[in-house]
Amino acid sequence: MIERNNVVVSGSPQGRTVVFVHGFGCDQSMWRDVTPAFEADHRVVLYDLTGMGQSDLSAYDVARYDRLDAHAEDLLAILTEIDAHNAVVVGHSVGATIAVLAANEVMTEGTGRIGELILVSPSPCFYTDEEAGYAGGFARRDLEDLVKMLEDNHLGWSMQLAPTIAGQSADEVQADRLTQSFCRTDPGIAQHFGRVTFLGDHRADFEHLAAPSLVLHCDADALVPMTVAEWMRDRVPGTRVHVLNATGHCPHMTVPADVVAAMRDHLGEV
């Protein structure tokens, strides 16, 4: 389990456990500007979702990972393995949804492994459901196009191109390619995980969230409109929505200091 998901534990072994769950399209390295702030007084746990980053790609069973619950089960297995109690789970985007599913399961089982959640740019459902008056931000069509686009981006011919941008020599490109290790994704898995991530609807899971949570929402998030943040404020039990002044979908990368401050404030650790 520890090896399969490339689990990396750092920080203070006596501190409270904080587990970081990355989102679609990347891996645990996207937390690199946030985690150092917690290492002095927390046990920091990073891992790659099965099928992503440096995880064991052969463990990605398409049938099993057809539901996000499988990733939630993986998270619970990691928490058990490292014997976490009352842990803080920090999830970004689809990682937040995985954290919600895991927390609900923990409450059912009564293991007490998860204490609370910090949800960074979460979205219970990316597409608009007009009947329910839910503005998810995208039409289903766009999301299906994305899945197709993931196929386009892994055909191989693009490798033949010479450097296409100023500021990089051909040698550099080669070097980059050899050392490139961020956000590595198998094309087939990326496509499948993209489908599961963006075409899933987890509003009911959010509405029955069984753990206290903090939602960090960017005021200019290109993927999650403010209406979704308002929906969570009104519908998710025991949550507090904190709006960050940030653009894009990854505040932990663009405004890491603000994210750290909001998290510490929420955890009463200012």
Place this chain on the structure above:
Amino acid sequence: MPDAGGVDRREVLVQLIDDAPCGIVSTDPDGRIQYLNSTLRKWLGGSPEVELKRFPDFLTGAGQLFYETHMAPMMRLQGFIREISCALDRRDAEPLPVLLSGVVRRNEAGEPTRFDYTIFDASERHAYEEELRVARRNADELAAIIRSSPNAIVRVDAGGRIGSWNAGAERLTGQGLASVLNKPIQDVIRLDARSAWFDEAIRDYAGSGEVVFEAQSALGLDFEVTLTPINEYNPTQTSVNWSVVLRDITQRKRAERHLNVMVGEMKHRVNNTLAVVSGIARQSLPKEHTPRFIARLRALAQAHEALAQSGSSGAELRQVLEFSAQEAGGAERFAVHGPDIWLSPQQSASLSMAFHELVTNGLKYGALSVPEGRVDVTYEWEDAMTSQEADTARRLAITWVESGGPPVAQPTRQGFGTKMIGTVLAAELDAEVTFDYRSTGFRCEIVFAPLTPD
């Protein structure tokens, strides 16, 4: 600084960037556009409002998702992205497929200050790639069909040397492709102890269609072998390749052989039965009747034998009528005139049944019911062939004429015999049958197209 030609060097550079054959866009680390060259403006449709916009806003919905979840994090983590395939969302036109590359510029402290992107029009590439994808999918599908076929499917060159072979061929021979590659197929798969079956089959090829034959392998398996030239467009290929398909028909051949044995056994039993009948006749009938009865029985047996022997390949029309003549009482009462006509097994069976009915009718009610009565059967080709008819098979007219019998009256209802003749011959031979109840004697005409002898 003006150069020798008096043009500002800086101005030249700006111009080069502005009308570069690719789109160039520069943003702040949050994606807000700071510079956009005219090539990209043109692609986006005239002069879009770019101020205060973010670069991902000009991508399709899918592109925005990919930008936020993958491209932007990648830019920050590794400092560049390369050749991402996505599409520009244009105002008044279809989305434009593009390839996007980006690099991060940093300040002295290493903080990202600017994201620069170059964008290439990929519409042609995109269309080509789509074609490739469809072709690959189709090819995969066909390959799967061939892979899982129980038949041995082999590709050989004009000299019969094996180029590829499927799992069916592997199962059949127990040999993998590697061990048979470039070996002559007629050496690898021995058929009928013929060392040159492939060469012979190619020689038999008529220039179109396929060559099909049945043969037995050295291991005792029966095969139906089909050879077809592989017609494909390939300008570098000077000689034709062949597909060779071997279908295991061992079971069918076994059944056929079994059937042949059964037919032989049947003939034998019929002959035995006829022998037993003549034995009984000899013992039961008054002496003066016995020789005549035995003769008829023997004629019947002979006719039966003749038919049974030629059963698989067909029979002569005369031979079929010979049998009827025996039934009718001999050649003196039953005359046959006509050329040599070869019938298929089915035609001879149907006609002999029809003639049997006609003879029976004649014996019961017609000319054959009295000693002076007789039957004349004449058959000839229908001569008058128009050019239109020349395409269809030539037709034969058989005329059955009874004479010397009791006066004939038009029957009030159709008997079983005539009904059967009409139905069977129409259905099996596509024949036209006419009955003519003349007072001087019954007549019947059967017109049909016999098997053309080759």
